Amino acid sequence: MKENQLNVPVIRIDSISKVYRGEGFEVHALREVSFNVEKGDFVAVMGPSGSGKSTLLNILGCLDRPTSGTYFIEGEAVSKLNEKALARTRNRRIGFVFQSFNLLPRLTAFQNVELPLIYKGIGRSTRTEVVRRYLGAVGLADRMENRPNQLSGGQVQRVAIARALVNEPSIILADEPTGNLDSRSGEEVMKIFQDFNDQGKTIILVTHEDDIARHARRILKFRDGSLIADEVVNERLRADDRIQEIEENEHVQEAEMAQ
Numbered sequence: 001m002k003e004n005q006l007n008v009p010v011i012r013i014d015s016i017s018k019v020y021r022g023e024g025f026e027v028h029a030l031r032e033v034s035f036n037v038e039k040g041d042f043v044a045v046m047g048p049s050g051s052g053k054s055t056l057l058n059i060l061g062c063l064d065r066p067t068s069g070t071y072f073i074e075g076e077a078v079s080k081l082n083e084k085a086l087a088r089t090r091n092r093r094i095g096f097v098f099q100s101f102n103l104l105p106r107l108t109a110f111q112n113v114e115l116p117l118i119y120k121g122i123g124r125s126t127r128t129e130v131v132r133r134y135l136g137a138v139g140l141a142d143r144m145e146n147r148p149n150q151l152s153g154g155q156v157q158r159v160a161i162a163r164a165l166v167n168e169p170s171i172i173l174a175d176e177p178t179g180n181l182d183s184r185s186g187e188e189v190m191k192i193f194q195d196f197n198d199q200g201k202t203i204i205l206v207t208h209e210d211d212i213a214r215h216a217r218r219i220l221k222f223r224d225g226s227l228i229a230d231e232v233v234n235e236r237l238r239a240d241d242r243i244q245e246i247e248e249n250e251h252v253q254e255a256e257m258a259q
Ligand SMILES: Nc1ncnc2c1ncn2[C@@H]1O[C@H](COP(=O)(O)OP(=O)(O)OP(=O)(O)O)[C@@H](O)[C@H]1O
Pocket: 020, 021, 027, 028, 029, 047, 048, 049, 050, 051, 052, 053, 054, 055, 056
């Protein structure tokens, strides 16, 4: 039976639990968590440190398996996939922007973004065109030949986003992508996510910051491994407006300094 793809949520998790067991310890990182994510949603995942956010993202990203419960990506049961099929799903359908997924330090921004396309077997001229387009989209057209240590923290994060998007994944997972950034760079990162979400991409983003979460359409709140709230964001913040506000404040400050 072929399911109607249009009606299938991008993500469906049903009563997922994750228990870490070791010598003398047992941590219930996730407790029977269930929710759906529809295509084109933008979800912020919030909760105190240790509440299970990264554990959830690792499972959603097929980097780890739950102890119990089921997980479907676009109607396909992930738990039934063997390692090879899991890796294929991960590469084809999921784009990661994780703080621990660092760029390769010896490669330029261009080469870092090009890498997933090389793995995919895309020819050189198409690669060049696609990499230029995505680095342009994240505002780095003039930094393509810089290596990561020749870029600011915000620019590095934008290269990581371009690399995550270049494969055209159906789901983008981001763990604290604005965590180490000043507010201006954070807004620029959120602008990229909002632009891609406006084009129908599904985004799930972990953040500690209320202001960042309010750029999403929906907020899932976790505590001690349990999902405790699932809220629609009223009066969403738009990164475009926030960047404009920041710029206006900068001008005011400059004018005051000049007096
Ligand atoms: N590999 C592991 N082995 C044992 N316990 C783990 C492991 N990974 C995470 N944990 C525990 O599981 C719980 C959830 O961790 P997780 O990393 O998901 O939290 P988090 O919400 O992402 O926190 P933070 O905001 O600090 O990043 C914590 O109590 C943590 O100590």
